[in-house]
Amino acid sequence: MRVIIEPLQYDFMVRALVTTVIAAVVCALLSCWLVLVGWSLMGDAVSHAVLPGVVIAYVVGAPFAVGALVFGFLAVALIGAIRNTSRVKEDAAIGIVFTSLFALGLVLISVTPSQTDLNHIIFGNILGVSGTDLAQICVLAAGAFAVLVLKRRDFTLYAFDPTHALVIGLRPRLLGGLLLAILALTAVVALQVVGVILVVAMLIIPGATAYLLTDRFGRMLLIAPTLAATTSVLGIYLSYWLDAASGGLVVVVQGALFTAVYLLSPRHGLLGRARRRQLVNA
Amino acid sequence: MIRVEHVVARYGEVLALDDVSLSIRPGLVTGLVGMNGSGKSTLFKTLMGLVKPERGRVLRGPGSIGYVPQSEHVDWAFPVSVRDVVMMGRYGSLGLTRRPRAADHRAVADALARVELTDHAERQIGQLSGGQRKRTFVARGIAQDARILLLDEPFAGVDKRSEATIVRLLRELAADGRTVLVSTHDLHALPRLADDVVLLLRRVLFHGPVDEALRPENLARAFGLDVFEGVA
Ligand SMILES: Nc1ncnc2c1ncn2[C@@H]1O[C@H](COP(=O)(O)OP(=O)(O)OP(=O)(O)O)[C@@H](O)[C@H]1O
Ligand SMILES: [Mg+2]
Numbered sequence: 333m334r335v336i337i338e339p340l341q342y343d344f345m346v347r348a349l350v351t352t353v354i355a356a357v358v359c360a361l362l363s364c365w366l367v368l369v370g371w372s373l374m375g376d377a378v379s380h381a382v383l384p385g386v387v388i389a390y391v392v393g394a395p396f397a398v399g400a401l402v403f404g405f406l407a408v409a410l411i412g413a414i415r416n417t418s419r420v421k422e423d424a425a426i427g428i429v430f431t432s433l434f435a436l437g438l439v440l441i442s443v444t445p446s447q448t449d450l451n452h453i454i455f456g457n458i459l460g461v462s463g464t465d466l467a468q469i470c471v472l473a474a475g476a477f478a479v480l481v482l483k484r485r486d487f488t489l490y491a492f493d494p495t496h497a498l499v500i501g502l503r504p505r506l507l508g509g510l511l512l513a514i515l516a517l518t519a520v521v522a523l524q525v526v527g528v529i530l531v532v533a534m535l536i537i538p539g540a541t542a543y544l545l546t547d548r549f550g551r552m553l554l555i556a557p558t559l560a561a562t563t564s565v566l567g568i569y570l571s572y573w574l575d576a577a578s579g580g581l582v583v584v585v586q587g588a589l590f591t592a593v594y595l596l597s598p599r600h601g602l603l604g605r606a607r608r609r610q611l612v613n614a
Numbered sequence: 615m616i617r618v619e620h621v622v623a624r625y626g627e628v629l630a631l632d633d634v635s636l637s638i639r640p641g642l643v644t645g646l647v648g649m650n651g652s653g654k655s656t657l658f659k660t661l662m663g664l665v666k667p668e669r670g671r672v673l674r675g676p677g678s679i680g681y682v683p684q685s686e687h688v689d690w691a692f693p694v695s696v697r698d699v700v701m702m703g704r705y706g707s708l709g710l711t712r713r714p715r716a717a718d719h720r721a722v723a724d725a726l727a728r729v730e731l732t733d734h735a736e737r738q739i740g741q742l743s744g745g746q747r748k749r750t751f752v753a754r755g756i757a758q759d760a761r762i763l764l765l766d767e768p769f770a771g772v773d774k775r776s777e778a779t780i781v782r783l784l785r786e787l788a789a790d791g792r793t794v795l796v797s798t799h800d801l802h803a804l805p806r807l808a809d810d811v812v813l814l815l816r817r818v819l820f821h822g823p824v825d826e827a828l829r830p831e832n833l834a835r836a837f838g839l840d841v842f843e844g845v846a
Contacts, residue, residue, distance in 0.1 A: 491692075497705075498663065499662050500678055500703075549694075
């Protein structure tokens with residue numbers, strides 16, 4: 333019991349738990365579509381590319397979300413432009429754009445006074461989340477969550493068959509743009525928790541784990557957030573008792589769970605597959 | 615009804631459609647035949663508005679298009695059931711959140727019955743045979759009440775029996791007054807499948823009744839002379 337209760341005596345621990353769970357749930361929801369559209373690399377790119385936007389927003393005193401949105405879309409536009417107007421392929425274009433923008437962010441941080449705050453963006457600073465941070469995170473997360481849940485059927489259709497979406501009069505480009513905007517906002521939420529570098533883990537692992545557990549998209553949308561919330565609570569507690577990096581531990585626990593599911597899932601895990609092969613051969 | 619007038623389409627340097635004009639009638643099954651790279655998929659994309667023609671225009675009658683994609687373009691591991699896919703045919707007429715109403719569930723059930731997939735409705739789409747997969751997408755077009763059905767290579771990887779089922783289905787759908795356009799390589803199935811045939815090789819080489827289309831001199835032009843000299 334003490335293991336569970338003691339950390340809750342500290343306000344900063346309670347805030348850390350609440351923030352992490354909120355961020356993890358929104359990221360997990362979004363990750364279901366990212367994994368299926370094949371946008372994992374894009375998630376990586378956008379979550380890194382928002383860094384200069386966040387720094388500039390900090391300097392001019394604008395909301396982080398605005399800077400992140402601008403640079404998130406700028407990154408996607410640049411990737412598209414390089415891919416379409418040169419012989420460089422998409423994965424290379426992604427690699428060039430996001431590392432360059434991320435590097436720009438690092439440079440901006442180094443020349444901005446009051447560096448401590450900004451370094452937290454890179455590695456996350458979950459134990460130092462303030463009341464205002466939490467309020468901002470709640471607003472962004474609630475917005476992203478609402479749009480994802482209300483438009484979930486459209487996003488699923490977009491992921492599955494954008495051509496059909498187009499011929500029945502939906503606008504797949506708009507849906508794709510909306511998904512990217514949510515990606516940029518979600519990155520802002522998550523980077524305050526685990527930091528820019530590890531955001532992509534929260535944007536891929538839960539969806540990929542759920543995908544190995546079910547053949548129903550509706551169930552993925554329940555499984556992924558549930559797993560993400562559980563693993564983040566576990567990660568935060570571990571970080572308290574082991575006195576180790578909290579953002580890192582959240583991701584390590586998510587990775588460990590993915591590994592277990594990958595090996596043991598009755599449907600799509602290695603073991604399940606091996607057993608089915610045996611049945612077929614017998 | 616579909617009318618295509620002097621359409622030119624290209625991908626960068628590659629000329630895919632060169633001054634294509636066509637008028638495809640409702641109530642018939644029209645076969646679209648041509649060798650690999652002759653522009654069949656591109657013609658479909660122009661009809662759906664996915665590829666903008668460089669010149670010319672596409673006119674269609676009222677009603678939406680139902681599209682049955684080429685198998686290679688579908689992610690069969692996607693976690694959706696047959697019923698989910700067929701329900702996607704209804705989205706165009708649903709509200710903001712696309713929450714299905716009773717009438718939509720009925721339309722989906724009817725469409726599934728019509729393609730004989732009622733018993734497979736809850737399966738994930740990857741757990742279907744080739745023919746069942748095609749019928750799932752045809753059912754989506756039926757649930758959508760599409761007035762135009764476009765099928766890109768629906769018989770690739772489909773056995774003879776499933777092929778016969780699909781052919782019968784397409785003929786029924788055409789008899790309802792729909793416009794049905796089917797691209798295929800399978801010349802043997804053509805007389806059973808299609809009333810009219812379009813032979814395509816970047817341009818329209820022939821458009822007319824199926825028995826005329828299958829004359830050696832017409833096929834030779836569509837598929838390249840050498841092949842058919844060899845056979846003869
Ligand atoms: N996205 C693209 N980019 C560049 N060229 C393309 C693209 N898609 C098709 N092409 C070219 O356009 C021409 C027509 O292709 P299309 O796919 O329409 O042929 P098809 O008749 O459908 O062939 P298949 O029988 O192999 O499906 C071909 O030369 C092809 O190489
Ligand atoms: Mg094709």
